Amino acid sequence: DVQVMKDVTLGFGQALEVCREESQLSQDVMEEFFHFWREDFKFESRAVGCALQCMSRHFNLLTDSSRMHHENTHRFIESFPNGSVLAKQMVSLIHGCEQQHEAEPDHCWRILRVAECFKRRCQEAGIAPSMEIIMAEFIMETE
Numbered sequence: 001d002v003q004v005m006k007d008v009t010l011g012f013g014q015a016l017e018v019c020r021e022e023s024q025l026s027q028d029v030m031e032e033f034f035h036f037w038r039e040d041f042k043f044e045s046r047a048v049g050c051a052l053q054c055m056s057r058h059f060n061l062l063t064d065s066s067r068m069h070h071e072n073t074h075r076f077i078e079s080f081p082n083g084s085v086l087a088k089q090m091v092s093l094i095h096g097c098e099q100q101h102e103a104e105p106d107h108c109w110r111i112l113r114v115a116e117c118f119k120r121r122c123q124e125a126g127i128a129p130s131m132e133i134i135m136a137e138f139i140m141e142t143e
């Protein structure tokens, strides 16, 4: 459900400003979190992985070993309108991606790879929101 993913993205994205400094993310690497869904978004910068780690921590979505905390993540997604339709699927997609990248010892790099994998799986499953939808909503919310 594209609408749900859009809401979760915007909610999760609230933490970007909190995390920009500590993850040393330059403005041009990820100006706004919804750029994550852009076709041309590059998964090249370690700082993006560090930012995702910080943002996840902000919402208490990680375990001590910087893996996804399943219950908290499920609850977080469920807290959005209709979130319950996607919560289980998202947790399972992320978990599958974590297993695929388990060999990467650096948390920031691993999380970046997991995020890239997660985005691809969402596109394959048809639950990735389009930029047009996200942009329109973002502009309305900030006006």
Ligand code: M21
Pocket (backbone or CB within 6 Å): 005, 008, 009, 012, 036, 052, 056, 066, 067, 068, 094, 098, 110, 111, 114, 115, 118
């Ligand atoms: C929910 C909207 C967007 C989320 C995108 C980022 C997904 C990042 C997944 C990182 C998961 C970190 C797990 C660590 O193993």
